[in-house]
Amino acid sequence: MLTNRSNKQALRVGAVAYDPKVVTIWEGFLPYFEMRGAPIDYVLYSTYDAQVDALLAGEIDVAWNSPLAWVKSQIITHGNCRAIAMRDSDRDLTTKILVRKDSNILSLPDLTGKSIAVGASDSPQATLIPLLLVAEAGTIPGQDCNVLYHNVMVGKHGDHVGGERDAARALAAGKADAACVLDANYTVFINEGTLDPGTTRVLATTPPFDHCNFTVQAGLPEQRFGPFVEALLGMSFDDPAVRTLMELEGLKRWLLARTSGYAQLETAVERFHFYA
Amino acid sequence: MRSWKQPSSGSTFMPERFPKAQLELEDLAIHDGAPVLLRGALADLAPGNWLEVRGDSPQLVEELAAWCRKEGHHYLGIGTAPNTYRIERGAGPSPVLSTGGQVAESADPQWGLAPRGGKVEVGGPKFAFTLSQKRDIWAHELQSIYKQGVGNQWSAARDVPWDELPKLPDELEAAVCQVMTFLTENEFAALYVPARFIPRIHPHYREVVEVLAVQVVDEARHAEAFTRRAEAGGKGLGTTAVSGQVSLQTLIEEPDFTTATFLLCVMGEGTFLTLLKFLEEFAPEPVTANLARLAHRDEARHVAFGVEHVRYVLEREPERRSSLAAAVERRSRMLASISGLSPYVYDAMVILAGGGISPRQIQAGTRRVTALHREMDRTRRERLQSLGFDSDAARMLSAYHTKNFM
Numbered sequence: 001m002l003t004n005r006s007n008k009q010a011l012r013v014g015a016v017a018y019d020p021k022v023v024t025i026w027e028g029f030l031p032y033f034e035m036r037g038a039p040i041d042y043v044l045y046s047t048y049d050a051q052v053d054a055l056l057a058g059e060i061d062v063a064w065n066s067p068l069a070w071v072k073s074q075i076i077t078h079g080n081c082r083a084i085a086m087r088d089s090d091r092d093l094t095t096k097i098l099v100r101k102d103s104n105i106l107s108l109p110d111l112t113g114k115s116i117a118v119g120a121s122d123s124p125q126a127t128l129i130p131l132l133l134v135a136e137a138g139t140i141p142g143q144d145c146n147v148l149y150h151n152v153m154v155g156k157h158g159d160h161v162g163g164e165r166d167a168a169r170a171l172a173a174g175k176a177d178a179a180c181v182l183d184a185n186y187t188v189f190i191n192e193g194t195l196d197p198g199t200t201r202v203l204a205t206t207p208p209f210d211h212c213n214f215t216v217q218a219g220l221p222e223q224r225f226g227p228f229v230e231a232l233l234g235m236s237f238d239d240p241a242v243r244t245l246m247e248l249e250g251l252k253r254w255l256l257a258r259t260s261g262y263a264q265l266e267t268a269v270e271r272f273h274f275y276a
Numbered sequence: 277m278r279s280w281k282q283p284s285s286g287s288t289f290m291p292e293r294f295p296k297a298q299l300e301l302e303d304l305a306i307h308d309g310a311p312v313l314l315r316g317a318l319a320d321l322a323p324g325n326w327l328e329v330r331g332d333s334p335q336l337v338e339e340l341a342a343w344c345r346k347e348g349h350h351y352l353g354i355g356t357a358p359n360t361y362r363i364e365r366g367a368g369p370s371p372v373l374s375t376g377g378q379v380a381e382s383a384d385p386q387w388g389l390a391p392r393g394g395k396v397e398v399g400g401p402k403f404a405f406t407l408s409q410k411r412d413i414w415a416h417e418l419q420s421i422y423k424q425g426v427g428n429q430w431s432a433a434r435d436v437p438w439d440e441l442p443k444l445p446d447e448l449e450a451a452v453c454q455v456m457t458f459l460t461e462n463e464f465a466a467l468y469v470p471a472r473f474i475p476r477i478h479p480h481y482r483e484v485v486e487v488l489a490v491q492v493v494d495e496a497r498h499a500e501a502f503t504r505r506a507e508a509g510g511k512g513l514g515t516t517a518v519s520g521q522v523s524l525q526t527l528i529e530e531p532d533f534t535t536a537t538f539l540l541c542v543m544g545e546g547t548f549l550t551l552l553k554f555l556e557e558f559a560p561e562p563v564t565a566n567l568a569r570l571a572h573r574d575e576a577r578h579v580a581f582g583v584e585h586v587r588y589v590l591e592r593e594p595e596r597r598s599s600l601a602a603a604v605e606r607r608s609r610m611l612a613s614i615s616g617l618s619p620y621v622y623d624a625m626v627i628l629a630g631g632g633i634s635p636r637q638i639q640a641g642t643r644r645v646t647a648l649h650r651e652m653d654r655t656r657r658e659r660l661q662s663l664g665f666d667s668d669a670a671r672m673l674s675a676y677h678t679k680n681f682m
Contacts, residue, residue, distance in 0.1 A: 088345070088348060088366075089345050089346065091345070092341070092345065092351075093342075093345070094341065094342075096338060182342075183338070183339070183341060183342035184342035184343075184345065184346055186338060186339060186342070187306050187307050187339045187342060187343065190307040191307050197305075197307055197308060201334075202338045205338070236399075237348075237367075237370060237399060238370050238371070238398045238399040239399065240386075240399050240400055240401050240402060243399045250346075252347075252348035252366065252367065253348070253367065
């Protein structure tokens with residue numbers, strides 16, 4: 001625990017420290033929530049598994065969950081968790097399965113017998129969801145095709161983009177025949193030079209899916225987290241006090257959560273026996 | 277590349293929401309520049325309106341949705357015509373404020389470092405510029421003072437005839453070095469006073485910042501040149517006396533801009549003008565005479581700023597005359613324990629003005645220094661009266677200042 005405020009009213013929010021900026025973000029948010037009459041404290045975990053345990057043990061009131069941590073919480077509690085808010089940028093993400101431009105892989109079934117580079121084994125966006133797309137097209141990952149994992153910071157559910165970047169590098173270097181990258185990172189990898197422009201082609205794109213959300217246990221009374229959600233929704237990108245924090249967190253505004261965007265991940269978790 | 281067609285007429289039968297603008301991207305993709313045109317097109321739309329984009333790059337469709345998400349817009353999918361895509365403008369980017377083309381009476385902290393007359397994005401930090409009211413810092417004639425300042429920059433290395441420096445008798449050389457030491461102390465004080473205020477002045481009032489910045493550069497050059505003169509003759513620097521330091525400390529610690537400007541530029545540098553004229557006249561060699569002449573030209577400009585600032589302030593708040601007078605008196609009281617110009621400096625001035633240490637030369641030098649004090653007093657009173665102080669007040673304030681040169 002990085003802070004130890006004595007205020008018993010403060011809502012305890014858990015987050016995973018996938019990058020040093022996480023401290024900057026939450027330390028910066030504290031006075032904002034305090035001023036809005038919704039005091040919070042934050043607790044950092046090194047893995048989402050630890051954070052899920054903490055939420056279910058009541059050590060924290062709210063968990064800033066990856067999509068996989070959300071799905072895990074739902075599995076363990078038999079659906080007794082509740083998603084309360086998310087970023088505008090958490091909605092409708094897609095992952096691209098890339099091949100080299102001159103590749104003879106023209107459709108998903110052509111991946112049979114090939115190797116496909118993915119991110120960390122627990123990354124929803126760079127591994128689980130695109131592998132589901134491959135599986136549903138008839139090629140069973142690990143059985144009909146080789147999967148090259150790039151396990152950077154396992155436990156952090158791919159929040160650290162490093163594994164995904166390594167997957168893109170493996171494709172560029174000819175070590176893999178395909179690579180899975182989040183749509184937004186595709187442009188990033190081209191702009192930063194990881195992938196040369198014009199050397200790759202999109203083989204397939206997953207249907208849209210959603211990313212992180214703030215999760216509470218269903219039994220937590222609304223009056224307990226209501227002020228927090230209200231303060232989130234009231235946060236403005238035009239407010240100098242929080243603008244840089246919002247940029248670090250990668251959003252323009254907070255939205256109420258929806259849970260309709262996690263179906264692919266739920267299916268992938270089940271199909272690949274991820275939590276078996 | 278960019279076309280701003282309005283959709284065809286007959287809008288009565290168009291669906292309720294139709295593209296407000298269209299953008300032709302040809303073969304541009306997101307990673308090779310499309311955002312430049314997209315941002316331009318979206319900036320002209322109101323939130324909620326659509327932009328229809330047409331582009332041939334196969335990459336565009338792969339990158340557009342993620343780009344929209346990152347920028348806070350909504351990707352609505354492909355359009356009806358081939359290779360067209362629809363984007364709904366989101367709330368971003370942040371609105372911009374005008375910083376006003378005219379010099380405002382009060383500068384908004386949100387304008388920050390934005391140049392006056394430009395626009396500034398809302399949501400930036402609020403800077404703590406404590407001098408953000410025009411009436412606290414402005415001066416008449418700022419532009420011409422700055423123009424002269426920039427036009428009259430000189431170089432201690434290039435513009436001073438160092439090779440004409442003769443070997444002076446020891447006593448005279450020592451006197452020159454002691455005077456140079458004293459001048460350098462004063463130049464440092466005159467550098468630190470404006471330098472302390474520059475970061476407190478809102479950049480909206482850039483003319484004031486520019487004039488003070490040139491002033492700082494001038495003083496740095498003076499300090500360098502005077503030190504160099506002391507070292508050039510082989511004797512090196514003289515002694516810094518306690519009295520001089522105490523006097524200058526009261527000057528550089530003055531917290532109020534107008535009071536500090538009054539004390540430094542009007543009273544101090546005003547007095548220095550007379551001193552530098554004196555040094556030019558009685559300098560025993562052309563190097564010192566030239567340095568005094570060049571420094572005098574700069575100091576005259578600093579005095580002009582001080583006078584024009586104080587005049588501007590007093591025109592609006594005549595009652596501040598009494599607080600300025602009180603500051604001079606306060607400074608004088610703090611110097612009660614010292615008797616005035618230190619013997620180091622006084623003796624050196626006498627020797628320099630007399631041209632040597634023979635009794636006759638000392639006598640002549642003493643008379644000249646006495647006359648210098650009288651002349652300093654006269655010009656101070658004149659300057660104070662030009663600022664609206666009556667002759668009694670001017671006489672009193674000038675007398676209070678006697679213990680200080682600067």
